[in-house]
Amino acid sequence: MTDRFIVGLLGAMAYGELSAFERLSSDARFSPTLQDRAALGRIAVLEFGHFESVSDALIELGEDVESAMLPFQSSVDSFHERTRPADWYESMMKAYVIDSVSADFYQAIAKFLDPATNSLIERIMAADDTSSVLQRRLRSMLDDDPRLASRLALWGRRLVGEALTQVQRISQENGFIPGISTAERQQLLAGLSRNHSRRMSQLGLTA
Amino acid sequence: MTDRFIVGLLGAMAYGELSAFERLSSDARFSPTLQDRAALGRIAVLEFGHFESVSDALIELGEDVESAMLPFQSSVDSFHERTRPADWYESMMKAYVIDSVSADFYQAIAKFLDPATNSLIERIMAADDTSSVLQRRLRSMLDDDPRLASRLALWGRRLVGEALTQVQRISQENGFIPGISTAERQQLLAGLSRNHSRRMSQLGLTA
16 A cells, blocks of 8 residues: 555545535536525535545645645546536436445445545545435436436436546556455446446436 | 515525525636635635525524525526626636625624624624635735736726625615615615725725
C-alpha cells in the first residue's frame, strides 16, 4: 500500500463529490415541483459534505486538496459531458446510479486498504440516506408514469457502462489498487455490474 | 401586521435562497481554480441552509412551503434570467450584491415586524460570513487584474438596479409592509441604494 495511491484515491473521490454537488444542484432547477427541487438540493448538499470530509482527510495527510484533485479533473468532467441528463428523470437516475456504483466501488476496495483509510471511507460513506431517498423517488416516478420505464432502463444501462469505464480509467491513471490480482480486479468490476442489475430489477427495470 | 404578509415574506425569502443556491452552485463550475470552486460551493451550501431555516419557520407556522414560495417563483426566475453572469467574475459580484442587498433589506424591514418574525430573520441572517468571504475574494480579484474594475462597476450598477426593482415588485405582489408610509418606503429603498454605493466604493469601484 503506497501513500500515493491513497492520495490519488482521495483526490478522485474529492473531485467526484465536488462535481456531483455542482451537477446535482444545477439539475435541481429542472425539477417538476419545488418540493423535488428542495429534495435534490438536499442531496447535493450531502455530496458537498462528502467533499469536505475527503478534503479534511487530505489536509490531515499534509496534502494539497487542489493538487490531489487535478489529475482526475478531465476524466470526471468528460464523464459528465458524455452523460448529460436530458431531463429531470434522467438526472434522478444518474444521481442514483452514480451514488450507488461509487458506494459499491469504495466498499469493494476497502478490504485492500489499510485500516485507517478503510475507516475513513466508511465514515464518509455512512450515515447518508441519499441512495434510499433517490430509490423511493424513482419508484414513485415510475409508478406515476410507467412509460418512463423503457427510457430509464436504457439510460441506466448507458450510465453504468460509462461509470465502469470511468472506474477503470481512473484506476489506471492512479495505478489500480496495489496488490490486487487481475482476477480480483475482474471480480470487483463484475460485482459492481451485478449489484447495479439487482438495483434496476428492484425498480422494475430491465438491466 | 397580518399573517399573510409574514407568510409571503418568508415564502419570498425561501424561494430566493433556494434559487441562489442553485445559481451559485451551477456557476461554481466556471471558477478559475478548484479552490474557488470549493469556496463558491461552500457559499451555495450556506444559502441552502438559509432555505432550510426559512422552510422550518413556515412549517412551524403550519404553512406549506411550496405554496408559500410559488407566488414569487416567476419574478425571482425572471430576475435571474435578466442578470445572467457572463463569467465567474460576474458571478462573484452578483453573489455579493444580492447577498448584501437582501441582508440590508431584511434588516431594514425588521423594525416593522413583530418580535417573533424579527428574531427569526435575525437568526437566519446572522452567523454567516458569506458577505465578507465574497468581499475579500472580489478585492483580491481586482488587485490581480485592475482592468476588471470598469466592467464590474457597470455590472454592479445593473445588478443593484435590477435588485431594487425586484424588491419593489415582490413587495407589491405581497402588499408592501403593512403600516409603512410612502416616505418610509422611499427612505428604505434609498438606504439600500446608499449602502450598495458604499460597498462598491470600498472595492474601489464607481457605484
